[in-house]
Amino acid sequence: MTLRLYNTLTRQKEDFETVQSGKVAMYVCGPTVYDKAHVGHAMSALVFDIIRRYLEYRKYEVRHVMNYTDVDDKIINRANREGVDPIQLAEHYIDEFKLHLRDLNIKPATVYPRATQEITQIIKMIQELGESDYAYAVDGDVYFRVKNDADYGRLSGRKPEDMQAGARIGVDERKENPMDFALWKSAKPGEPSWDSPWGPGRPGWHIECSAMNLHHLGEQIDIHGGGNDLVFPHHENEIAQTESLTGKPFARYWVHNGMMTLHGEKMSKSLGNLVTIEDFLAKHEGDALRMMVLNSSYRNPLTFGEDVVAAAEKGLERLRTALRPAVSNGQPSPELQQQIETTRRGFEEAMDDDFNTAGALGYLFDLARVVNQTKDAGLDAVPGQAVLRELMDVFGLRPERLAAEGEQAAPFVDLLVEVRRELRAQKLWALSDMVRNRLTELGIVLEDTKDGAIWRWK
RNA sequence: GGCGUCGUGGCCAAGUGGCAAGGCAAGGGUCUGCAAAACCCUGAUCAGGGGUUCAAAUCCCCUCGACGCCUCCA
Structure with missing residues (x-):
């Protein structure tokens, strides 16, 4: 089976072939750290985490x-407004974002480069672009000369001629051409x-992304990712800079995720319609957001809403419930064995088709149902549970809710459950129910099964 | 105006030429001391119109609607 993925550059799905056999070089554009990150940023990180996990599953x-991006106009403006140091402001939001990545169960990237730590490489690159006539300096600023790049506009499907008419923002008179963009910006007093x-x-x-790519991954990479709002001008310009310098195709596959929408519109700062990751995680666990991402296709807009979050949480709970309890005292089930094969095949086929997570997720739910049927029949469900657990892990879904504060109460809960078992044996229903009700009030769900009571944190 | 995406049951959402996955919600039932969970059963002809085809949600055209990019943006 061949993995196929949609390439923004060619606007079609292509077979995945890496530069180096068995290895993938993947660069994903992270946030500009000038404010709290919102769930849209999280969505992007989740999408590429899932892609990364699946690639690793595929060996x-x-x-x-x-x-x-830790230095730019927005960061400087914000820092000035708050009277703090721009570099420290960026540092603060980077620290915050790192905690979010951890809470969202996103595997750590191999490297987290920052613009301010790549200045040497960036300057060197701009110099080389200047030497080959792709860049020119004016009063301490340096611009990229778009007209010297014959195939500029390839990624976003636009021609420089077409865009001139649409240029609305006041054009910098010192530029040779309105399309030219800044490689280096001279500093005003007080700016970093x-x-x-x-x-x-x-x-x-x-330029920072071009330089970081060159530095950490080399002249040619396999996957370059980010939100689809970066296609133009950011990624277009990255291609222009890098390819003008190396003369080689930059990234083989350009992968872009769709935007998170709220109330029918793109989630963004300017519209004021956003939910910060912080707020989300205060009310829900990270896996709920991951479920939302999995249940849609990464290239399409993702609708955010409390009802959608609730549905994701319930679905997540369903998968986890199938995992417990793991009782392996029964006979093997042929139906389950068959379903395991169907599931793995379906899962891989779906994921191989441009990471169709929603389709693949359907197979996980199918497996969960058969696992539950197997449990009900008193047969051995463990093989199915093992596969379900394995594939959930490929999706980055945790098999159980992450331990919260106070989870060291577990032994005491176990004790109460044990006492309650005795009460039930003596048919002291009122007392038995009281224990269960009181535990429910404390956030513990208790369920009686054939094999005894099981409990979990709500 | 240019480029692009999308419109599938109450909600979210797969499928992209051959009798419409899955989750959530809803209703009925089984099990259970009760509850919960689980299991079983019940629902859409795919925005509208036209065309191609033996056959279309799936291809082509038109209309309507929504959204993204063209300016900082995951």
Whole structure:
């Protein structure tokens, strides 16, 4: 079976072939850290975490790079408004984002480069672009000369001629061409800056990603990812810079996730319609958001809403319930064995088709049902539970709710459950129910099964 | 205006030429001391119109509607 994925560059699904056999170099654009991150940012990180996990399931060795843009206009503006140091402001939000990644069960990237830590590489790259006439300096700023890049616009499917008409923002008069974009920006007094051949300044937004790619992954990478709002101009410009310099195709596959929407519109700061990751995680566990992502296709917009979150949580609970209890005292079940094969085949076929997680998830639910049937029949459900657990892990779903504070209460709960078992044996229903009700009030769900009572945190 | 995506049962959402997955919600039933969970049963002809085809949600055209990018943005 061949893995196929949709390439924004060609607008079609293509067979996945890596530069180096068995290895994947993947670069994903991370956030600009000037404010709290919202669930849309989390969605993007989750999408590429799931892709990474599946590639690893398919035995690829993945080198995963995710950057932080830690110096730019927004960061500087915000820092000025709050009267703090821009670098420290960025540092703060990076720390916060890292905690979110952990809570969302996102596997750590191989490297987390930052613009401010790649200044040397960035300057070197701009110099080389200047030497080959792809860049020009004006008053301490350096711009990329778009007209010298013959196939500019390839990724986003637009022609420089078409775009001129649409240019609305006040054009910088010093640019040779309105399409040209900044590689290096001269610093105003008080702004963070680094010395360069063009005077003190800082890198433009696009060049940092080109430089970090070159530095950490090389001239040619396999997957370059990010939100589809980055297709133009960010990724277009990255291609222009990198390919103009190396003369080689930059990324083989450009993969873009759709936007998270709230009330029918893209979640974004400017519209004020956003839910921060912090707020989300205060009310829900990270896996709930992951379920929402899994239940849709990554290239389409994802609807956010409390009803959708609730449905995701219930579905997650269903998968987890099938995992417990694991009782292996029964006879093997041929039906389950068959379902296991169907599940694995279906799961891989779906995922091989441009990471169709929603389709693959359907097979997991099918397996869960057969596992439950097997349990009801008193047969051995463990083989099915093992596969379910394994594939949930490929999705990054935890087999049980993450331990919360106070979970060290477990031995005491066990004790109460044990006492209650005795009460039930003596048919003291009122007392027995009281124990269960009181535990429910404390956030513990207790269920009586054939094999005794099981409990879990709600 | 240019480029692009999308419109499937109450909600979320797969499927993209051959009798419409799955989850959530809802209703009925089984099991259970009760409850919960689980299991069983029940529902859509795929925005609208036209065309191609033996056959279309799936291909082509038109209409309507929603959204994204074209400016910082995951």
